[in-house]
Amino acid sequence: MVTLKELPKEEYLLKGHAACAGCGPAISLRLLFKALGNKVVLVVPACCTTIIQGPYPYTSFAVPLQNILFESAGAAASGIVAALRQRKIEDTTVVAWAGDGGTVDIGIQALSGAAERETDFIYICYDNEAYGNTGMQRSGATPYGAWTTTTPLGKKERKKDMPLIMAAHRIPYVATACPSYPIDFINKLKKAKATKGTKYIHILAPCPTGWRYDASKTVEMGRLAVQTGMWVLYEIEYGKFRLNSPSDRLLDETKRKPVKEYLVHQGRFRSLSNEDIEKIQQWVKEDWERYRTLALN
Amino acid sequence: MVQMKIDTANHIAGYAAKAARVKVVAAYPITPQTTIVEKIAEFVENGQMDAEYIRVESEHSALVACISAAAAGVRAFTATSAHGLALMHEALHWASGSRLPLVMAVVNRAMGAPWSIWSDFSDSLSQRDTGWIQFYCADNQEVFDTIIQAYKLCENEKVFLPAMICLEGFILSHTYAPVQIPEQEEIDDFLPPYKSGWVLDADHPYSHANLVSPEWYMEFRYMIQESMENVKRLLPKIGQEYSKRFGFEYGGLVEKYKCEDADLILLTMGTMATEAKTAVRRMRKDGLKVGSARVRVYRPFPVEDIRALAENARMLVTIDRHISFGCEGFLASETKAALYNQKDMPLITGFLAGLGGRDVTARTIEKITKRSLGYLSAGKIEKEIEWVDLKE
Numbered sequence: 001m002v003t004l005k006e007l008p009k010e011e012y013l014l015k016g017h018a019a020c021a022g023c024g025p026a027i028s029l030r031l032l033f034k035a036l037g038n039k040v041v042l043v044v045p046a047c048c049t050t051i052i053q054g055p056y057p058y059t060s061f062a063v064p065l066q067n068i069l070f071e072s073a074g075a076a077a078s079g080i081v082a083a084l085r086q087r088k089i090e091d092t093t094v095v096a097w098a099g100d101g102g103t104v105d106i107g108i109q110a111l112s113g114a115a116e117r118e119t120d121f122i123y124i125c126y127d128n129e130a131y132g133n134t135g136m137q138r139s140g141a142t143p144y145g146a147w148t149t150t151t152p153l154g155k156k157e158r159k160k161d162m163p164l165i166m167a168a169h170r171i172p173y174v175a176t177a178c179p180s181y182p183i184d185f186i187n188k189l190k191k192a193k194a195t196k197g198t199k200y201i202h203i204l205a206p207c208p209t210g211w212r213y214d215a216s217k218t219v220e221m222g223r224l225a226v227q228t229g230m231w232v233l234y235e236i237e238y239g240k241f242r243l244n245s246p247s248d249r250l251l252d253e254t255k256r257k258p259v260k261e262y263l264v265h266q267g268r269f270r271s272l273s274n275e276d277i278e279k280i281q282q283w284v285k286e287d288w289e290r291y292r293t294l295a296l297n
Numbered sequence: 298m299v300q301m302k303i304d305t306a307n308h309i310a311g312y313a314a315k316a317a318r319v320k321v322v323a324a325y326p327i328t329p330q331t332t333i334v335e336k337i338a339e340f341v342e343n344g345q346m347d348a349e350y351i352r353v354e355s356e357h358s359a360l361v362a363c364i365s366a367a368a369a370g371v372r373a374f375t376a377t378s379a380h381g382l383a384l385m386h387e388a389l390h391w392a393s394g395s396r397l398p399l400v401m402a403v404v405n406r407a408m409g410a411p412w413s414i415w416s417d418f419s420d421s422l423s424q425r426d427t428g429w430i431q432f433y434c435a436d437n438q439e440v441f442d443t444i445i446q447a448y449k450l451c452e453n454e455k456v457f458l459p460a461m462i463c464l465e466g467f468i469l470s471h472t473y474a475p476v477q478i479p480e481q482e483e484i485d486d487f488l489p490p491y492k493s494g495w496v497l498d499a500d501h502p503y504s505h506a507n508l509v510s511p512e513w514y515m516e517f518r519y520m521i522q523e524s525m526e527n528v529k530r531l532l533p534k535i536g537q538e539y540s541k542r543f544g545f546e547y548g549g550l551v552e553k554y555k556c557e558d559a560d561l562i563l564l565t566m567g568t569m570a571t572e573a574k575t576a577v578r579r580m581r582k583d584g585l586k587v588g589s590a591r592v593r594v595y596r597p598f599p600v601e602d603i604r605a606l607a608e609n610a611r612m613l614v615t616i617d618r619h620i621s622f623g624c625e626g627f628l629a630s631e632t633k634a635a636l637y638n639q640k641d642m643p644l645i646t647g648f649l650a651g652l653g654g655r656d657v658t659a660r661t662i663e664k665i666t667k668r669s670l671g672y673l674s675a676g677k678i679e680k681e682i683e684w685v686d687l688k689e
Contacts, residue, residue, distance in 0.1 A: 039499045041369070056513060059504035064497045066368055067506040068361060069391055075358030079321060079365030079373070080497060082349035086320040086371050092499045110361070113354030 002186055007034045017060030019052045022215030024205035024222065025099075025126040026052060027179040032095070032124070035189035038063050039092050041084075043077050045107060046070040047099030047126075048133045071106040073098045074114035077121045093193055094121040100141035101131045103202075104162045115169040115198040122192045122199045125162060128207035136210040143230075144283075145276050147268040148210075154271050158283070166200040167236045173199040175235035180206075180222030184233055184244055191235075204231040212267020224262040229284050232291060241294040251292055259284055300478040306437040306469035309476050310376065310402045310462070311336030313444035315346045316484045317400075320371035320491070323351040323362035325381065328414045329466035330404040333376040356381035360388040360401070367397040368505065370498075372448065372491040374399070378466060379406035379420040386424065392459045393428025393521060395506055396494050398451035399459035400444060401429075405567070405618075406466040407653040415654020416465040418566065418619040422595070422627050428521050430460035430528055431596040433566040435552070437474040440464050442545050445488055449535050452492045455527040465618075467654065468568045479543050487542055525597040532594065550599035552591040553606070555581065559588030561612040561669060563662065564603075564632060566592045569616060569651065575659035580666060587666055592628065600635040607636050612644045614669045616662070616685075618651040625649075625682045646678045650685035661685060 012033035019026035025048055033040070042065045044050065050067060054060045068076040073096040080094050098107055103125035111123060130148045131137040138148040140160040147154055167174045173195045177185040185203065192199035206221040208214065213221055225231035226247060233247040243251070250256050259281050263269040272280075302312065310333045314322065322341070324334035340346035349366075353359045356377050363373040377385065382403055392399055407417035421431060432447065434440045440462065447460040464470060495505065509517065533549035540546035554574050556562055563573045570591035577589045590606055592599060607613060613636075617626020624630060629647030636642050648665050651657040665685060672678050 038502070041497050041499060043365070050508060053504055053507050055508040055510055059507060061504055062502050064499060064502045065504040065507075066365060066497055067504070068365065069357075069387055072358060072361040072388070075323075075353060075361040076365040078351050078353070078358070079323065079362035079367075080369040082321045082323075082351055082362070083366040083369030083371040083373075086347075086349055087369075109354060110358050113358060116354075117352065 002183065002190065004183065007186070008037070010038070012038050012062040014060045014062055016054070017052050018054050019048070020209045020215070022208040022218040023052070024128060024179055024207055024218050025049065027218065028126055028185070028203050028205055031179060031182050031185055032189060033063070035186040036093055036095065036193055041066070041080055041092055041094050043068055043073050043080065043094065043096040045073040045098050045102040046133065047102050048128070049097060051133060070102055072110050073102060073107055074110035074112070074123065077123070078114050078117065078119045081119055081121050096121060096123045098123070098125055099132065100125060100127040100129060101139040104140040104160045112169065115166060115171050115200070118197050120196055120198070122189070122201065125202045126205040127202060128205050128210055129159070130210050132207055132210050144280060145269055145272045147271060163200065163202045169198070170239065171198040171200060172196070172238050173235070175201045176204070176231070176233055177201055178204045178222040178226060178231060178233065180219045180226065181233060188235060210268065213265050217265065221265065224257070224265070227257045228259045228262040229256040229288055230259055230262055234291070241297065243291065243295050251288065251295065253285065253288070256284070298480060301475060302478055303473050303475050304437070305332065305471050305473055306440045306464050307332040307404065307471065308336045309437045309441045310444060310464070311340065312478055313441045314374045315340050316478065316481060317372065317374070317445055317448050317488060318485070319348055319374040321349045321351065321363065321366035321373040323353050323359040323366070323373070323375050325353050325356045325359045325377070327356070327378045327381040329406055329470045330376045330378040330381070330402070332470070333402055333404070356384045357388055360385040360392065363399050364388065364392050364395060364397055367399055367493060368395065368495070368497050370491070370493070370496040374401070376402035376404065378404045379408055382420045382424060383408065386427070389424055389427035389429060394517070396457040397459060398448070398457055398493055400447045400451060401459065401461050402444070403461045403463045404466050404470045405463055413653045414466065416468050416618065416651070417653050418463070421461055421463045422619045425596055425627065428458060429596065430458055430594065432460060432462050432594055433592065434462065434464045434469065435568055435570050435591060437469060437476045438545060439547060440469065441476055441478065442539060442543070442547070445484060446535050446539055449488050450528065450532055453531055454494065455531060456524050457494045458521065458524050463567070465567050483542060487539065528597050529599070529601065547593055550594040551602040552593050554589040556588035556590055556606060557609070558586055559610055560586045561614060561666065561673060562588045562590050562606050562610045563666065564590050564592060564613055564615045564628060566595065566628060567618070569618065569657050572657055572659045573662050576662035576666060579659065580663060585666070585670065598631050598635065603632055603635040604639060607639065607643050610643050612669060612673045614665065615645070615647045616650050616657070616665060617647065618657070620649055620652065629682070644673060644678055646672060646683070647681065648683050648685050655686070
């Protein structure tokens with residue numbers, strides 16, 4: 001377990017990157033390199049990071065980065081892992097860094113294939129719950145009721161539960177995280193790096209531009225997602241499910257903040273009715289019963 | 298010692314990948330390609346080939362895995378057909394745009410609907426604009442030789458582009474024929490270890506293929522075009538070196554047969570040229586001055602070779618195992634385009650034959666030639682496109 005003081009001073013996400021102010025994914029990227037160092041090859045399918053890195057001939061990354069097709073991060077990582085093994089390079093971690101669209105929608109096939117083949121790499125989905133790069137369209141990770149440009153009246157369906165889909169692949173490590181809890185995220189990355197096989201980490205990465213909240217509130221938004229129980233921090237190591245702090249305290253329903261406290265700060269949930277909010281509250285309750293069962297097993 | 302094998306072109310493609318010391322193979326099954334990747338799986342599993350074999354979940358992933366393996370510093374190979382190739386379409390662009398020297402066997406098969414598994418060039422010709430060098434082989438030996446030559450060509454710093462080695466489904470893919478496989482040491486001497494223009498390397502961090510503004514994009518495209526032009530210059534040299542070492546020669550981009558004094562030259566691709574040669578031999582006996590030219594490399598298109606052929610011939614006849622709907626076969630179109638603005642253009646007529654695997658025999662080609670000779674003596678083409686042996 002690492003503490004904030006022990007984090008390396010080196011920065012591999014360089015100054016002058018092109019992320020929006022208050023970008024949750026950019027904060028996550030900075031933490032990613034703090035945890036993994038620079039012996040990394042990064043695979044980036046089409047996503048906000050295509051923009052964040054800056055245009056040719058510039059880059060804001062001090063690690064090698066291969067930009068690759070939208071649906072193919074899992075396949076690209078597979079090719080790199082195979083090549084590095086042939087070249088007997090053992091000190092480099094292959095990391096696929098993809099948005100929610102590139103993971104839960106168009107990229108799910110290549111990711112599922114890579115996981116089933118037990119490819120030795122870390123896949124990170126940074127989830128801002130919509131297609132951010134193209135201006136906020138609905139994805140399979142968009143939550144119920146959220147405004148996007150393709151759901152102007154709010155999404156009618158629920159969010160796809162991607163981490164548990166990945167857990168069903170029986171990979172050695174699945175975890176959820178949020179940049180609002182940096183130590184938790186970093187420790188999960190370190191654990192993933194030390195584990196052989198496919199590791200999947202799903203980050204809830206708040207996005208002021210798309211979620212319509214003030215850019216200074218990103219960390220707070222992530223905290224509220226966790227404190228209300230709408231985003232749950234857990235890890236599944238070799239099939240063993242464990243809730244992480246502070247989510248572990250929220251098994252007790254009374255410790256959870258009402259979901260309204262999270263929803264009300266975001267313009268994207270503006271059109272939710274009271275009934276919608278009650279419905280979401282009820283789903284959170286049901287989800288937590290599922291987590292309780294998983295945690296007790 | 299040279300090994301003599303009697304095997305299918307697909308198995309021979311597998312032997313070629315092994316001989317080229319390919320380090321990563323990513324593969325997905327599709328008829329009639331499958332026996333290539335089955336053969337390679339056998340080589341890898343029994344330890345004859347030191348390579349990683351990635352059993353991907355789609356052709357799209359097969360090509361992307363090869364792209365990334367090549368980007369991470371090793372020689373990569375895959376194979377596909379028809380719908381598999383179509384599924385790879387966007388990755389084809391990504392491979393050439395990334396300037397990675399991949400080699401892929403394409404076992405030509407017709408595109409559906411309706412389903413067909415038989416030979417047709419519509420799969421690979423639909424991909425002509427993706428920035429891949431395209432070879433079309435006429436026999437099993439050429440499949441082996443071209444795969445080895447292609448790696449040498451693609452890994453040349455003046456090229457750094459990927460190549461498709463096209464071979465017709467069943468006609469070659471599943472047909473046994475004798476092939477000579479040179480000594481491994483000699484192949485190693487001809488084909489040095491993998492070389493590419495860039496490598497993903499943690500000690501030398503670069504971002505690859507990031508966003509390019511209109512200020513630069515055209516220059517990147519121009520460089521690909523320049524490399525394609527370099528292929529025209531380099532391939533004949535590589536072919537000659539190969540021939541000197543191993544004895545097989547394919548005439549660079551276009552293989553010519555009895556063209557020197559021919560009034561009429563048949564332009565074909567792939568195995569149809571073998572039938573065309575037989576037809577030419579027979580018709581020559583009857584005193585007809587005909588010749589056959591096989592377009593072995595379709596991208597870059599051998600414009601200069603076609604112009605040279607047109608200098609002496611009075612008529613060119615293209616036979617396409619392909620149609621661009623609403624237009625004609627690509628070989629017909631591009632032959633005409635190559636000659637426009639030239640002085641004393643020969644007559645050009647285009648035939649469509651053998652689509653979806655229908656046999657095109659020497660007899661069919663004789664029929665086509667005689668019809669064309671009729672046009673030649675009349676001094677005009679009756680029809681710009683003709684479908685051969687079409688049921689009414």
